[in-house]
Amino acid sequence: MPGFLLRRLGQALVTILGVVTLIFFVQRLTGDPTYLLVPETATQADIAALRHQLGFDRPLVVQYFDFLGELVRFDLGQSVVQRVPVTTIIASRLPYTLMLAAGALLVACGIGVPIGILLAIFRNSPAAKVAAGFVLAAQSMPTFWSGILMILVFSVLLGWLPPSSTGDIWHLVMPSFALGLLSMATFARITRSALLDELSKDYVRTARSRGVRSGRLLIRHLARNASIPVITVAALEISNLLAGAVIVETVFAWPGLGQVTVQAILARDFMIVQGVVLLGAFVTVLLNLMSDLLYSLVDPRIVLEGGR
């Protein structure tokens, strides 16, 4: 177990360094943001002065090692547009993205898993067919469209929910649904196939022949075994949700990291993009590690070893 952890942490570090290096150089190859920071009427001399002040006229390699040096000191630099530390920006936006991801995961699991169970157990009933149709429809709708549709129906037409921005818990409802519905289908599908897989196994037949009731069988045996693929998917889905948040946050003016990243990319605010990508890589690596560890908790038969 400790060997496994060390090995995985080493891999994680290399992955993160690779991602950061890639994003650093790819961004800078596209040019520098100075032209976006000045009015159209600015002279070449003004542009050069600002570029010098921002440090973009230094050799790329020097900029890269400076960046790594700052990174070691947990300094992500300063936004070139807003002129405030990137850590301040991320710290102010991260809670909103986490709230949204939690809401979306709740929607995805809360609707997806029961539907998956329904689809597995009552395979051929009309209710399962309706549920399957619902899943298909939810999965087929692009988020920007379902988001705008929800705003039109629930805010403009019915006046039930606030259309955008933040304030109280009601502001979170529509963005969570818009984001969660896409993953909901994945959860339903995985739950269904995992359950079907388990249902066909011998121990289920044995238990049934012993007279164990369906409900008890589902909770005591099937749920635990079928949850392993669902946990794996949950970990992967969180990274997907963070990517999907970019669109949802823009549509609902939700002030999370997705929105700030889009704005930063458009403004070529390198420092913010780097910071967010670094965080994203870190979270993804961490989630994968955690899902591996969770396996062994859920199913003690799975042994984690370093020398794989």
Added chain:
Amino acid sequence: MSRVSKAAAAFLVATALGLAAGPALAAKDRFVIDLVNEPSSLDPQVQWNPDSYYVYRNIFDNLVTRDDKGEIIPQVATAWKQVSDTEIEFDLRSDIAFHDGSKLTADDVVYSVKRITDPKFASPQLGQFDKITDAVALSPTKVKLVTAGPYPALLAQLVKLSIVPKAVVEAVGKDAFNLKPVGSGPYKFESWQRGVNVQLTRNDAYWGTKAPFPTVTFRAVPDAATRLANLQAGSSDLVVTLDADQAAQLKSAPKAQALIGLTERVAYVRLNTTKPPFDNPKLRLAAAYALDKQAMIDGLLGGHDKPVPELLTPAIFGWVDGIKAPEHDLAKAKALIAEAGPAAKAEIDLATAPVFDQRIVQAIQQMLTEAGFNVKIAMSDMATYLKRAQAGPETTSLLSFGRWSCACQDADGVLFPLLHKSSGWSAYRNPKMDALLEEARATLDTNKRLAAYKQVHEIVATDVPVVPLYQAVVIYGAAKNLTFQPTPNESMFINRMSWKD
């Protein structure tokens, strides 16, 4: 679940998540404005972007300002006098106090001018003020500005120079001032919740017209459809940057309206006159004949914009009535292209960026292709577009579509950068043009300036280095109860608005 327990549950979850559930206020008390992005900075001298401008112009006073008609009128300065070709003296109001209570004096004005013109400070706005060589406080209420040579556009540029308090900026430093700006304007800075909103509160001690709303909230709502929905749902009172289709949707809205105003912004197609095929004046003329301005406006822009025959709009000093520009005439365009023979068949790149209305770009391509040119759209991101557009005629594209505003409403800020050979933006080489632009820039005599600009417009109409297209409109969405006059410079002064219940 009953209503009460639902609310209680919501409150508990909200508290657990750390959300603040603020009390709902009546719209009059709290005025909500939806911008596209949040301001990049509220220090008026370190940034240049419209979303910042909307907010900070309500926090700061400027030396002079423009009224809703576009005339330059006093603000901090009560009067001004040109004492020589290069010196101008301003009398200042003595009854202005900053939000921290300290008095605004000549020292603050001098400090603000010197701060923004200091090359080491590297203000993005430096280019607009770098003709100012010195600022001197003659008395607590008198300031002298010195320019390098006669500079007729000085007042027009000073409209954008905000006065910051010297003592505060020096005490707290640049970064802290940006986080908590102190001005002397009709609104005080209250809070900035990054990514969520900027809150301002009314400055009840303001020396000028007081604003109608005690608090104002600026929010960032990037998606235009969401801004429109916010307005229709009543969660915002004023939204910026709608398009003509969205304005049309508001026609039947019970509680909202579209406010449309013509701006100083001019849309144009720039031709690179130094390279084939547009080194041939006849082909430039053919391009001008091929473009149907009115069709673009009626078919794509909802009919609100206005075609222009010159590279200015009537909102800019330097506009001359009665300029004759080539009218749309496809037959003439085709004839000129046929006359030029195979030279006209060369591939022409039309540079554009996603921020521009792509329907217009495609219409330009289609109209030129119909006349017989071989035009390809070259799309790049905005920074690349800007870099290439300013790289001079050797590397810039053969055609580019742009929308220009110097935010100064003076011809010098439009014509000089786009047509004079010393500017990176210019892809035109004509000594007569350069001489006229220099002459208009170096005299304080408005009649002489207008005469020079008239000749500039005539050269543009006949030699066609640029095809001026239309005067662009700005479209806001507003609550029906709001009275607000959109201005050509797209400013949004809250103390000029009023509210009727």
